[in-house]
Amino acid sequence: MSAVPFSHNTTASNQGARSAEGATASTAPVAAAVAHAVDSGAAHGSAGVAGMQPDFDLARVRADFPILSEVRVHGRPLVYLDNAASSQMPQAVIERIVRYQRSGHANIHRGVHYLSDQATNAFEAARSTVRAFLNACEDREIIFTSGTTEAINLVASSWGRSALQPGDEIILSELEHHANIVPWQMVCDEKGARIRVIPVTDSGELDLEAYRRLFNARTRLVGVAHVSNALGTVNPVQEMISIAHAYGVPVLVDGAQAVPHETVDVQALDCDFYAFSGHKLYGPTGIGVLYGRAALLEQMPPYKGGGDMILSVSFEKTTYNHIPHKFEAGTPAIMPAIALAAAIDYVNGIGLPRMGAWEQHLLAHATARLAAIEGVRIIGTAPHKAAVLSFNIGNVHPHDVGSLLNDEGIAVRTGHHCAQPVMKRFGVPATVRASFAFYNTLAEVDLLADAIGRIKTLFE
Numbered sequence: 124m125s126a127v128p129f130s131h132n133t134t135a136s137n138q139g140a141r142s143a144e145g146a147t148a149s150t151a152p153v154a155a156a157v158a159h160a161v162d163s164g165a166a167h168g169s170a171g172v173a174g175m176q177p178d179f180d181l182a183r184v185r186a187d188f189p190i191l192s193e194v195r196v197h198g199r200p201l202v203y204l205d206n207a208a209s210s211q212m213p214q215a216v217i218e219r220i221v222r223y224q225r226s227g228h229a230n231i232h233r234g235v236h237y238l239s240d241q242a243t244n245a246f247e248a249a250r251s252t253v254r255a256f257l258n259a260c261e262d263r264e265i266i267f268t269s270g271t272t273e274a275i276n277l278v279a280s281s282w283g284r285s286a287l288q289p290g291d292e293i294i295l296s297e298l299e300h301h302a303n304i305v306p307w308q309m310v311c312d313e314k315g316a317r318i319r320v321i322p323v324t325d326s327g328e329l330d331l332e333a334y335r336r337l338f339n340a341r342t343r344l345v346g347v348a349h350v351s352n353a354l355g356t357v358n359p360v361q362e363m364i365s366i367a368h369a370y371g372v373p374v375l376v377d378g379a380q381a382v383p384h385e386t387v388d389v390q391a392l393d394c395d396f397y398a399f400s401g402h403k404l405y406g407p408t409g410i411g412v413l414y415g416r417a418a419l420l421e422q423m424p425p426y427k428g429g430g431d432m433i434l435s436v437s438f439e440k441t442t443y444n445h446i447p448h449k450f451e452a453g454t455p456a457i458m459p460a461i462a463l464a465a466a467i468d469y470v471n472g473i474g475l476p477r478m479g480a481w482e483q484h485l486l487a488h489a490t491a492r493l494a495a496i497e498g499v500r501i502i503g504t505a506p507h508k509a510a511v512l513s514f515n516i517g518n519v520h521p522h523d524v525g526s527l528l529n530d531e532g533i534a535v536r537t538g539h540h541c542a543q544p545v546m547k548r549f550g551v552p553a554t555v556r557a558s559f560a561f562y563n564t565l566a567e568v569d570l571l572a573d574a575i576g577r578i579k580t581l582f583e
């Protein structure tokens with residue numbers, strides 16, 4: 124991803140009265156209102172915004188996501204800026220789910236009948252789609268999990284329990300999501316190992332010099348987010364991996380916030396593990412992926428026991444299945460895996476570079492607009508960021524900001540974003556976080572900025 128220079132000031136008005144009405148179902152006028160909002164984004168073409176157009180048909184893309192036009196919040200069109208928490212699902216994925224449930228569902232891997240065969244093929248084809256998406260070498264390096272959290276727990280539990288010894292060290296960064304902290308604390312407590320932390324600079328970047336100094340003969344693993352969910356920082360994971368490998372240390376990359384925004388190539392990165400979640404990539408909840416280098420996965424003991432992960436079982440001895448099945452005990456999330464593949468197909472149809480480029484425009488515009496509001500503090504100002512904007516308005520509690528924005532139909536996340544250490548680093552208990560997807564518009568960014576301006580005035 125390349126950073127786009129910050130610029131562009133526009134004004135948009137959003138003076139409509141508030142309504143107490145909650146989210147309701149679709150109406151044509153709402154679609155028209157959204158279309159108007161999209162148009163008005165283009166119409167606010169002064170100061171460079173006119174030059175900002177996505178390299179795809181934004182109106183058509185928005186029409187792919189029914190929720191964007193069908194939901195009204197307090198009488199207003201939904202402005203969905205909580206994509207880092209969970210993104211919305213396009214019609215193509217919804218239809219794939221319906222098709223699978225209507226005519227393709229059966230349990231997989233162990234049936235000889237037609238439907239089981241069909242479902243098995245679709246499930247394994249989904250694995251191949253994910254393999255190609257990450258450019259992994261082999262399908263067997265792709266393990267389906269329930270999400271990023273489970274993928275990291277799998278590595279911490281299986282690799283950690285077998286590889287860690289008392290006195291060993293794991294390097295994590297100060298900006299990790301709790302999902303890439305707590306599983307390591309659990310296994311380190313159990314094994315007498317300890318966690319060392321890469322500090323974050325004032326702009327929200329990892330201090331690479333400090334990182335280099337953390338390595339020693341006891342270092343066993345590095346775990347690092349590709350993109351920070353709280354700050355948006357894109358970490359230089361390729362460089363970090365090559366530093367770790369120079370010490371013979373494997374690296375787990377938490378890619379939950381990266382895969383929706385940029386092309387990830389696990390071979391080019393040369394990472395040892397890579398984890399992500401389907402629901403942040405326009406797919407369903409309940410499905411995620413752990414990529415693991417085959418040689419490592421083969422050495423690792425199973426994570427959970429049960430059906431499908433065995434070759435034979437007796438009370439005397441059980442032999443385990445080959446990877447990836449060794450790590451997929453029990454009936455997996457069949458439909459969500461198939462739907463994830465449909466989401467990847469959808470994303471590939473538009474192209475992550477195009478999507479990412481538009482998101483960079485949205486981020487640049489949002490950053491410029493918010494930075495121009497006195498009293499707004501942006502937390503996370505690294506030059507290389509994904510489409511996440513964390514901020515606070517003076518001493519106003521982020522939850523108050525979030526609920527006032529909600530009154531205007533604008534969905535953002537407020538809180539510590541499951542990243543309490545980095546909140547502490549910046550001396551705040553919480554932030555307001557707007558996170559953009561490729562289906563967001565400049566007009567939506569303006570609605571956010573205008574609302575923030577009004578909220579700021581309200582609390583003066």
Ligand SMILES: Cc1ncc(COP(=O)(O)O)c(C=O)c1O
Pocket residue numbers: 207208269270271272273300302303348350351352377379380400411
């Ligand atoms: C960077 C990062 N890692 C891990 C997670 C956990 O993902 P999930 O809850 O889908 O397992 C998230 C979710 O927000 C995240 O942003």
